[in-house]
Amino acid sequence: MGAMTELPGKALAAELIGKSRVEAGTAPIAAVIAAARDGALGEDAVVRLIGRLWTLERMFYYIYGGWGQGLEMNDFPPSVKYLFSKQIVDESTHEMLYLDALIRRGAVATQKQAFQQPYGRFAVDSALAYYVFSLRNLATYPHPIRVAALNLGPKVIEFAWMEELSAASADSDLRAVFDSQAVENRSHINMGRRIVEEFIGKPVEAELCRWACAVARRDYFRFLHELGDFVLDRSTPPPPLPRVQVTD
Ligand SMILES: [Fe+2]
Secondary structure, X not given: OOOHHHOOOHHHHHHHHHHHHHHHOOOOOHHHHHHHHOOOOOHHHHHHHHHHHHXXXXXXXXXXXXXXXXXXXXXXXXHHHHHHHHHHHHHHHHHHHHHHHHHHOOOOOOHHHHXXXXXXXXXXXXXXXXXXXXXXXXXHOOHHHHHHHHHOXXXXXXXXXXXXXXXHOOOHHHHHHHHOOHHHHHHHHHHHHHHHHXXXXXXXXXXXXXXXXXXXXXXXXXXXXXHXXXXXXXXXXXXXXXXXXXOO
């Protein structure tokens, strides 16, 4: 038996990724991708898209700030802390990438303006905020559980739709915004897989991972629906959200 097959959380990691890949197929961002394919994603729609994604991305400082506190204890090897700090750095790169795109496209002139621009403003009463608070609340759970939730949940879905949107769009500047995140996003998914494989052994922990991942996916879907409506400047009824089972 090789070392790889002995990793306790191997089957669980594959299960979570598989489920997220299936759900990615129904992600409520399809209308935006279709609009891009039809050449119907105008400049205002693109700026709405980048502006809102920038708002979400900059909230990861707040999410990871909470998560980082739980990593100060010595219950995880330095490799886990190193991988997480790399994820924080990558995420701040994405935040700057969106901001640069907003400035390049002339939507804002300075970083300060981006915070005041209506598309980049953070609203507490929004699906975006709900998703951010949902992730931030995972701070109270052990690191492998929240990494399972985010990296094997929303990040798998995000990776899929960004790839699809990039392929659908004729806007090379917009394509570059998404394509340049792909390497890091793929590595976050692989890192999440590795941490779940290595650190999730007990059935009770596996159950918590399934629950946290399902909650994160559900709340990310709610954000994606809000994002799609915002980009296309319309209001549609929210799609039925996947049910979250607490136990089997
Ligand atoms: Fe990111």
